[in-house]
Amino acid sequence: MGLFSFLKNVGRKDLSEKVEKVEESAVDVAAANARKSRLLEDIVSGSGLEVENLAMDYSDEKVTIYGQTSSVEDKEKVILMVGNVDGVGAVDDRLSVVTPPQSTFHEVQSGESLSKIAKKYYGDPMKYMDIFEANKPMLADPDKIYVGQTLRIPNA
DSSP: OEEEEOOTTSSBOHHHHHHHHHHHHOSOHHHHHHHHHHHHHHHHHTTTOOOEEEEEEEETTEEEEEEEESSHHHHHHHHHHHHTBTTOOEEEEEEEEOOOOSEEEEEOOTTOOHHHHHHHHHSOGGGHHHHHHHTTTTOSOTTOOOTTOEEEEEOO
């Protein structure tokens, strides 16, 4: 999160061209700001980037962006996309990045080995070393696991 400054009179003209008509007919500043917010949301929605619960608040040339993205890369693209629109002088980033878990836990059952567990999760028993490495220093030897032990299984 943070506040990013942009040159407000450069960039895409989408907002300024469409807003001129809005400002002529809008009696209320709040209504004009709401219209500008919707136009900016449309720009992001039309970009193909996935942003859940996207919402924007435009006020005094500053846009506050709310929502969730699946990566930092997408978050940064949204900030730049909005900030590089003519009429936007600052972007207040309130986006969060929702990342999938980096691993799962597995409780060792009777008769299991790291290679059997690797086959179950990865489809390849030879990936047992990935599980072993992910559980160091708890495991000192890939052949020494015990029933009831919980292991970290990294996502493939």
